[in-house]
Amino acid sequence: MPRFPSDEWIKELSSKLNASESYERSAKDWEGDFIFVVEPDDAYDETAYLFLGLYHGKSPDAELVESKDTRDAEFVISAPFTNWRKVIEGELEPIQGMMTRKLKLAGNMMKIMRYPKAAQEIVNCCALVPTDFGD
Amino acid sequence: MWYFVSPAIVFGEGALDELDELRGRRALIVTDAALVQLGLADRVQIHLEKAGIETHLFDGVEPDPSLQTVRKGVEAAQDIGPDWIVGLGGGSPMDAAKAIWVLYERPDLHPAEINPFVNLGLRQKARLVTIPTTSGTGAEVTWAIVLTDTDEQRKMGLGNRENVADIAIVDPVLAAGMPPQLTADTGLDALTHAVEGYTCTWHTDVTDGLCVGSARLILENLPRAVADGSDLRARERMHNAATCAGLGFGNAMASLAHAMGHVLGATFHVPHGRAVSIFLPYTIEFAAREAPGRFADLAGLLDCSQGEGEKAARSMAERIRDLCREVGNPTSVAETGVEREPYEAQLDKMVDDAFNDTQIITAVRAPSYEELRRLFLHAYEGQGADF
Numbered sequence: 001m002p003r004f005p006s007d008e009w010i011k012e013l014s015s016k017l018n019a020s021e022s023y024e025r026s027a028k029d030w031e032g033d034f035i036f037v038v039e040p041d042d043a044y045d046e047t048a049y050l051f052l053g054l055y056h057g058k059s060p061d062a063e064l065v066e067s068k069d070t071r072d073a074e075f076v077i078s079a080p081f082t083n084w085r086k087v088i089e090g091e092l093e094p095i096q097g098m099m100t101r102k103l104k105l106a107g108n109m110m111k112i113m114r115y116p117k118a119a120q121e122i123v124n125c126c127a128l129v130p131t132d133f134g135d
Numbered sequence: 136m137w138y139f140v141s142p143a144i145v146f147g148e149g150a151l152d153e154l155d156e157l158r159g160r161r162a163l164i165v166t167d168a169a170l171v172q173l174g175l176a177d178r179v180q181i182h183l184e185k186a187g188i189e190t191h192l193f194d195g196v197e198p199d200p201s202l203q204t205v206r207k208g209v210e211a212a213q214d215i216g217p218d219w220i221v222g223l224g225g226g227s228p229m230d231a232a233k234a235i236w237v238l239y240e241r242p243d244l245h246p247a248e249i250n251p252f253v254n255l256g257l258r259q260k261a262r263l264v265t266i267p268t269t270s271g272t273g274a275e276v277t278w279a280i281v282l283t284d285t286d287e288q289r290k291m292g293l294g295n296r297e298n299v300a301d302i303a304i305v306d307p308v309l310a311a312g313m314p315p316q317l318t319a320d321t322g323l324d325a326l327t328h329a330v331e332g333y334t335c336t337w338h339t340d341v342t343d344g345l346c347v348g349s350a351r352l353i354l355e356n357l358p359r360a361v362a363d364g365s366d367l368r369a370r371e372r373m374h375n376a377a378t379c380a381g382l383g384f385g386n387a388m389a390s391l392a393h394a395m396g397h398v399l400g401a402t403f404h405v406p407h408g409r410a411v412s413i414f415l416p417y418t419i420e421f422a423a424r425e426a427p428g429r430f431a432d433l434a435g436l437l438d439c440s441q442g443e444g445e446k447a448a449r450s451m452a453e454r455i456r457d458l459c460r461e462v463g464n465p466t467s468v469a470e471t472g473v474e475r476e477p478y479e480a481q482l483d484k485m486v487d488d489a490f491n492d493t494q495i496i497t498a499v500r501a502p503s504y505e506e507l508r509r510l511f512l513h514a515y516e517g518q519g520a521d522f
Contacts, residue, residue: 025504026490095496096337099251100136109252110245113292117490120501 001132004088005038005048005081007064009129014052014062016125023125024057027118031055032111035068037078044081044134075107085133088126094119139341139386141276142265142300146375148367150306151266154182157302161189162219163212165232167196170224175268175309179223191215193235196224199283199290199400199407200231202246208235209242212261222265222300225321226272226407229265230280233298236263237280249280249293257297265300268309269321270360270373272407273328273381275303283401290397292493305378307371315361318373319462322357324408325377326350326455327392327415332384334422334429335497345383347436352376354437354458361462391418391502394492395511398485403473412459413468416452417510418498420520423448426499452519467517478515485511 002009017023031054038048051071053061065071079087083102086092095116097103105112112119145153162183166176171194180190193211196204212220212235220239222232237249240257249255265275278299282291313321332338333346353376359369395418396411405413419430423445430448434440439454440447456466465471468478486507489495502510506522513520 022503093336093496095493096137100138102136105252109250110247113250113493114491116493116496120496 001130003132003134004084005036005050005064009131010050010052010062010064012129013125014059016128017054017059017122020121020125023118023121026121027054027115028057030057030115030118032074032107033071034075034077035065035071035073036084037068037076038084039078039080041080041082043085075105075112077103077105079103087123088129088131090123090127094123137339138296140278140296140299141382142303144276144303144305144378146305146378148306148308148371150304151178151182151309153302153304154179154264155185157183157186157188157219157264159186159188159218161191161215161217162221163191163193163215163217163235164221164223165193165196165208165235166223166228168194170194170228170268173312176223179221179266183221188219191217196228196231198227199404200227200234201283201285203285205231205234205238205246205282209238212236212239213242218261220261220263222263222274223268225267225269226274226281229267229272229274230282232263232265233278233280233300234282234293236261237295237298246282246293247291249295249298251295253295255295255297262301263298264302264304266304266306266309267374267377269313269317269377270307270310270325270370271321271377271381272324273377273385275300275305276378276381277385279385281397288401289488290401290492303378305374307367307374310374311364311367311370313364315364315463318361318364319357319464320406320408321377322353322360322373322408322462323412323459323464325373325380326353326357326458327396327408327411328380328384328389329353330415330419330433330451330455331390331392332380332387333433334499335388335390336499337388337497338429339387342383342387345379346387347433349376349379349383350433350437353380354454357458358461388497389494391421391495391498394489394495395514397492397494398488399468401488402481402485403471403478405468405471405473409464409471412455413465413471414514416455416466417514417520419452419455420449421502421506421510421522422498422500423452424500424522429499468515469517473515475515482508482511
């Protein structure tokens with residue numbers, strides 16, 4: 001079971017996205033990569049950077065990277081580990097999360113708001129990855 | 136954690152007199168030509184002038200206001216330099232007023248950049264009063280702004296909590312002249328707000344009471360207001376109900392019926408309230424199969440429940456259809472006069488556009504592409520959703 005956050009986990013997410021017809025259709029015009037920054041909190045004491053490449057309904061690559069500058073990404077979403085866990089487990093809806101600053105987005109929000117279904121499908125695919133949170 | 140935002144609300148017969156107490160120098164009234172002809176803009180001007188405020192009119196707002204119209208309104212505001220912007224009318228002038236105000240304060244923004252994730256820094260130049268003349272869109276109390284991108288034939292859901300009005304004047308006398316069809320369309324819009332605000336995944340304890348209370352008022356009073364527009368008691372209760380529903384769904388969210396209704400409106404120009412209320416029962420039936428809970432609860436609270444679970448949720452759908460028929464409104468897209476061939480020709484685009492409407496993310500049962508396609512077709516034919 002992939003540990004979150006890890007190279008294995010983000011690659012598994014990438015794989016789930018590539019298998020999702022619903023994601024493919026909802027993001028068929030999408031261009032823009034993401035870095036998810038997992039910040040330390042009481043449940044996790046490091047900072048991790050997960051790169052997710054997204055292009056025209058597919059995820060061409062994904063990896064754990066050293067820093068948010070290691071790969072070019074149009075969007076960077078940062079949040080403490082516990083908030084990422086809540087998103088993955090379906091307890092925190094990501095758009096509400098961004099509206100309440102539980103997730104901080106750097107990037108063109110206008111562009112993301114044009115693809116709410118694609119954003120929802122990414123979260124749905126996160127939920128399909130059996131995840132070890134280190135409990 | 137979530138938020139509840141509201142303007143100061145002055146409600147009831149005579150609420151318009153509150154404008155006599157406004158302090159300022161210059162007001163831009165954003166409205167439509169019909170309301171000017173009906174004399175409603177004059178009434179607002181008289182009160183503002185009594186307060187010593189110079190008034191100017193921008194009456195070019197069309198139904199489903201476009202980005203282009205908003206830009207013209209911004210130019211007018213820049214010429215006039217108001218310290219009050221007054222949105223007078225249905226949802227279209229009020230939403231246009233919100234957008235004009237934001238862009239007057241922030242000319243650096245593209246309209247599409249008015250979103251809930253940024254700090255706008257408003258109220259440096261002007262403040263906003265909203266005055267509804269329909270019962271209604273609830274736009275007088277929401278921070279949402281719906282504009283139409285006429286190039287892409289697509290509705291754009293914009294808005295920021297900061298752009299909620301400073302004052303909402305909810306005076307039923309301004310809605311008393313609505314003809315029956317408009318009364319029905321806007322009343323059903325308010326009902327859809329109440330139902331979706333209660334049942335969407337973003338529902339909250341703080342908004343539930345507003346949604347239930349407003350739904351109850353609408354079920355009781357809409358038929359009366361449609362049958363007899365001079366029934367001022369019914370008019371007042373509808374006007375208040377629409378504002379309550381606006382507070383309810385505006386601080387929760389709308390849902391699938393609105394995502395579908397926006398698309399029908401943008402593509403075939405079906406009036407908003409008529410469109411969303413056509414789809415509402417079908418979306419309830421669709422949800423009822425897997426997630427009936429909140430719909431069943433609401434049916435119970437509104438005394439229209441038969442049975443439990445899915446059966447109760449479906450009784451809510453039927454109650455809404457009964458209300459539509461009672462007020463003379465269609466319960467299928469075909470009844471609106473939209474022809475089948477163009478509807479089917481646009482179906483793929485409509486499904487895509489509905490999926491890219493932010494309201495869809497709060498559906499309790501998220502449809503797949505195929506399911507949404509079927510839902511559009513069932514709603515066209517008037518065939519209950521049973522899948």
